[in-house]
Amino acid sequence: MSDTKTLYAAFAAKIDAVLSALEAEAVLPPDCPRQNVSVEPPRDPSHGDLATNAAMVLAKQAKTNPRALAEKIVEHLTRDPLIESAEIAGPGFINLRLADTAWLEELAAIAKLGAEYGRSTIGAGKRVNVEYVSANPTGPMHMGHCRGAVVGDALASLLEYAGHDVIREYYVNDAGGQVDVLARSAFLRYKEALGHDIGAIPEGLYPGDYLKPVGEALAKELGDRFVDEPEDEWLPIFRAQAVTAMMEQIRADLALLGIKHNVFSSEAALQMAGKPEQAEKWLREHDLVYDGVLEQPKGKVLDDWEPVELPLFRSTRFGDDQDRPIRKSDGKWTYFGADLAYHMQKAEGADELIDIWGADHAGTVKRIKAAVAALSEGQGKPIPFDVKLVQMVQLLRNGEPAKMSKRSGNFVTIADMVEEVGKDVVRFTMLTRKPDAQMDFDFAKVVETSKDNPVFYVQYAHARICSTLRKGAAEGLEPSDADLSGLGADEMALIAQAAQFPREVEAAAKAREPHRIAFYLYDLASAFHSYYNLGNDDAQKRIILAQDPALSAARLFLSVQIGQVLRNGLALLGVDAVEEL
């Protein structure tokens, strides 16, 4: 698809071609490494539209100084009609200024590609499994899950847009002790629904009201026959029912944020299928699991410490502090033991794995990465595996930290949040900082100063474009590219900003950092607002000019394309591109 190659990629290719020509002329030695050669828009716009460091990087190999080499490169570049000027600056940068036709070609590309403008093929043929949220099915989604959910969803969309085949997966922890606690809590609510006085919810059980409907449903379905039965009789039934109910709740909560997974994997099913046993067997055969006794951790006093022999994974071989148990002393799997088998299961259906975890699990990254590396390499299919940590969100309400513990039953749910400030605000805010830095989310502040929220700024730019088009149509002016000759420097600058979108998509996808798209959209919106406001100082610069229909049509055409890029970016973030505010 060379005809749809985006502008920055095309110019990078041109410079590459020049370097090849110089190799042919023996100015450069053959096959000299070029991976450090960059072609990017310079930070300072006065340096031109594009800059390359090629001369500085390659001067040594050419056995000359950067400026001398730069002159040779410039000589070639100036032959290109799309390059208006090429100047050598500073220590040896080559600054290029592009001809208007180059920008107008890009504008045409946006018009032609529409929603596909920005889509990349860098991930073609790669199937990536992104696992995110994976909250325990013990209650509604709360703010502690929110950031990882939004970041994971946006990352999945971004990778898809960059050409990957993406699996959006949720791991359901329906096999551990927490879901037994859930079942016991549901049992109490069941008795309550049948008219028994249950008093206060005992310490250690989930006190939240959200289990009341679950208890009522159980009472309706099962009647009173389990009320006086021993736990063994009812626990599996109550557990299954409660987990199902919680997962329905969680799916509904995620839907409020516009999040949908396509695979839900059950930990219980994984264990039923004997996957952890298979993994253990293989690990033991390769001396990666052995029976041993852990030492008491230093720096922490444990009253109830007892040395026990457990099957341990040799994670210390991979830089971990301690070897890690894969089974508990009762013979059941630890979370880690099941999790490593789960990762092997995911690896069977993907070329690459990404997990989005909360930073409170940072301490477990080494062991799981070690296990995946050991198993996948040992089984002949080394698999790239990345754990992205999202840092804690400190949620404040009226200046006071809000509790976010499920056990307390006193938490701010995602449903509350979306109802109060809206999906778009929640999503955009979570994506307007890099995920590995802590953030404060002051509830009251977001509500009060919502007009200062960047999401409105970007949406306003889009809405403004829509309203301008409506206004134009009312005056009989329609966007058209029939005559773009009236477009000048102001318009070219705006196109240049839009033209960066494909680069940003690729850079963000490579770095697995969806927040970059949010910042880019802010910049693009800002460029459009500036452009729009030129018309306030100089009436000739307004988009709609009744006395000049050709120029109006061209400017409206430009506006349509800017709106398109805004829509494409907002779609990646899962934020609506509204037509009116």
Added chain:
RNA sequence: GCGCCCGUAGCUCAGUUGGAUAGAGCAUCGGAUUCCUAAUCCGGGGGCCACAGGUUCGAAUCCUGUCGGGCGCACCA
């Protein structure tokens, strides 16, 4: 005590994976609406990129150490 993450304007944060004179928003000061949405725009002031070394043509970015904040540290998930 150990491991991981972070430290950039008064505040909240970006910084194109090592590039040129470090940028936005809020706050502050000063301007722009008989005119396409002023939820916007233009301009001023504000910096030892926590600190100290190192790597190189070049460091906020990479390495080492120190200080400060967060998270975690047996068979909980």
